[in-house]
Amino acid sequence: MKNNKIIAVWGNPNSGKTTLSIKMANELAKNNKSVILVLADSYVPVISTVLPFTETKEQSLGALLSSVQISQENILEKCIPVMKTKNLSVLSYLHSENIRTYADYGKERVLDLFILLKHLADHIIVDCSSMVHHDLLSRGALEMSDQIIRLVTPDLKAISFYDSSLMLLGERKYNVENHIKVLSNVKPVMPKDSISNHFGGIRHELEYCEELQQQALEARLFESLTDKSSSGYNQQFSSLMNEIFSEEVVAEKEEKKARKPFFKRREDV
Numbered sequence: 001m002k003n004n005k006i007i008a009v010w011g012n013p014n015s016g017k018t019t020l021s022i023k024m025a026n027e028l029a030k031n032n033k034s035v036i037l038v039l040a041d042s043y044v045p046v047i048s049t050v051l052p053f054t055e056t057k058e059q060s061l062g063a064l065l066s067s068v069q070i071s072q073e074n075i076l077e078k079c080i081p082v083m084k085t086k087n088l089s090v091l092s093y094l095h096s097e098n099i100r101t102y103a104d105y106g107k108e109r110v111l112d113l114f115i116l117l118k119h120l121a122d123h124i125i126v127d128c129s130s131m132v133h134h135d136l137l138s139r140g141a142l143e144m145s146d147q148i149i150r151l152v153t154p155d156l157k158a159i160s161f162y163d164s165s166l167m168l169l170g171e172r173k174y175n176v177e178n179h180i181k182v183l184s185n186v187k188p189v190m191p192k193d194s195i196s197n198h199f200g201g202i203r204h205e206l207e208y209c210e211e212l213q214q215q216a217l218e219a220r221l222f223e224s225l226t227d228k229s230s231s232g233y234n235q236q237f238s239s240l241m242n243e244i245f246s247e248e249v250v251a252e253k254e255e256k257k258a259r260k261p262f263f264k265r266r267e268d269v
């Protein structure tokens, strides 16, 4: 698969990591890309909060990580398809599981998982845990990703979190200099300019969106945002997606051009 990417979404607690990961996975699937969304949080198993009525048939990410050997077949067995969304499936810890449910796994297992995943879908989105130093899977995602989105809420908690956590990611492999920093869940009353100045290099923002909040409460995040009042969020989201996937759009255009001499299609004219 050409141009396929692993994108990790990381950030301070409650910054919107799960929400953005779902929106990104959905958008790619809508554009006919195959996507596997890895929901890494083992403290609040995500599937029960975002797809509570989905039948899971013992398809746990925890079981996968603790299996004797990891293979494309057992990854696919654990992938839970998202109803009504072609091309999109999720890997998640299941309801009521915890870190003791399965045997411990090592770093090699995590690296194997990401290497294999890259062959199984056009794109892999990883919804990381904030506490990467306690979570081998999320730490592995930061190491193995092609791009990392770092969400920052415009408040003092974000400053406190990053001033403590970033120094734990000092090694070069975590590539902190190149994270794409995004101000997230921005409300008008928040001191976004001072927080942006504190961190520096923030070029993207995702504003607070009421429809999105409602979707989260009703476990409907896999649906599109159609309300007029969501247009600001939708625009900011598109600009972020364009930055991450722009090469792909260029490559697809080039490919179309290269095919042109053989036959003329309507969209090429």
Ligand SMILES: Nc1ncnc2c1ncn2[C@@H]1O[C@H](COP(=O)(O)OP(=O)(O)O)[C@@H](O)[C@H]1O
Pocket (backbone or CB within 6 Å): 011, 012, 013, 014, 015, 016, 017, 018, 019, 020, 184, 185, 186, 206, 207, 208, 209, 210, 212, 213, 216, 217, 233
């Ligand atoms: N842009 C946004 N507009 C409105 N609500 C948001 C936005 N981003 C996140 N939220 C809300 O903030 C809360 C935390 O989001 P979540 O994605 O669960 O964060 P995390 O995964 O980082 O803990 C959820 O209630 C979610 O709906």
Ligand SMILES: [Mg+2]
Pocket (backbone or CB within 6 Å): 017, 018, 019, 041, 127
């Ligand atoms: Mg989350």
